[in-house]
Amino acid sequence: MPLMTALSTTVTGFAIAQMQDLTATVDPSQSTLNACLTAIDITDCQSGAINGSLDFGIDQTTGEVKIDNFSLTVGQIDWTLDAGFLGGVDATLQNGATANYAGTTQTAPSSGGVFTFPVVPFTLNGTVDYNGYGIAGIIIGSGTETVDIAESTEISGTYSISGDTATVSVDLPIDYLFDLSGNEVAIQGGITVVASGNLPKPPSCPADLNNDGQIGFSDLSLILSAWEVSDAGDANGDGQTNFADINVVLSEWGNDC
Numbered sequence: 360m361p362l363m364t365a366l367s368t369t370v371t372g373f374a375i376a377q378m379q380d381l382t383a384t385v386d387p388s389q390s391t392l393n394a395c396l397t398a399i400d401i402t403d404c405q406s407g408a409i410n411g412s413l414d415f416g417i418d419q420t421t422g423e424v425k426i427d428n429f430s431l432t433v434g435q436i437d438w439t440l441d442a443g444f445l446g447g448v449d450a451t452l453q454n455g456a457t458a459n460y461a462g463t464t465q466t467a468p469s470s471g472g473v474f475t476f477p478v479v480p481f482t483l484n485g486t487v488d489y490n491g492y493g494i495a496g497i498i499i500g501s502g503t504e505t506v507d508i509a510e511s512t513e514i515s516g517t518y519s520i521s522g523d524t525a526t527v528s529v530d531l532p533i534d535y536l537f538d539l540s541g542n543e544v545a546i547q548g549g550i551t552v553v554a555s556g557n558l559p560k561p562p563s564c565p566a567d568l569n570n571d572g573q574i575g576f577s578d579l580s581l582i583l584s585a586w587e588v589s590d591a592g593d594a595n596g597d598g599q600t601n602f603a604d605i606n607v608v609l610s611e612w613g614n615d616c
């Protein structure tokens with residue numbers, strides 16, 4: 360395509376998509392696993408502290424968000440299922456249970472900082488010690504069971520940005536049945552994580568090709584003179600001078616650096 364034809368098809372309104380990656384550290388004072396344990400028709404709901412981190416990305420131009428990873432550990436949780444004179448069950452999720460992301464990088468749109476990842480694979484691993492006691496056939500004995508769940512779920516959340524700090528809040532629902540020594544036990548609830556991290560500093564003005572502190576005609580003319588010949592007009596860092604670089608300059612047209 361001849362250059363001038365190409366230029367005439369290059370209109371206005373280019374926005375440079377730029378994903379900013381951050382590792383957000385979980386705030387344990389705002390993060391919990393709320394989990395209701397149900398067995399023998401009795402339910403007890405308790406919560407445990409969450410620690411860990413979340414690898415996230417935010418594109419402030421398009422609103423797109425990205426999840427790369429999360430790695431969470433859960434503090435000890437003690438449940439008591441009390442069946443009165445019939446007895447009951449004490450169960451303890453040992454300190455150090457984990458919830459880990461088990462997928463590859465995925466992105467989702469957001470609006471007003473609100474986003475949903477529809478299918479997020481993850482694993483839940485932990486150890487539950489239990490002690491059943493009582494009469495009338497509900498004794499299930501004592502022992503230890505390993506929780507080893509690989510699942511996918513929807514994760515919804517929000518993000519907010521203050522200065523160079525981004526705070527991400529996500530909710531991960533939990534609803535599973537597992538076998539505790541021959542008895543069907545349900546764990547239902549959810550993990551709420553609030554995590555914060557620093558956004559990377561934006562690159563310093565790559566569209567200011569001639570380094571005069573402003574993005575304008577001089578930069579465009581540098582692109583035209585280096586068109587497909589050298590990297591002197593390379594504004595997007597791909598080592599070539601072409602349409603992509605014009606887009607970068609136009610999108611930042613008139614900006615000061």
Ligand SMILES: [Ca+2]
Nearest residue numbers: 567569571573
């Ligand atoms: Ca310039």
Ligand SMILES: [Ca+2]
Nearest residue numbers: 593595597599
């Ligand atoms: Ca380029």
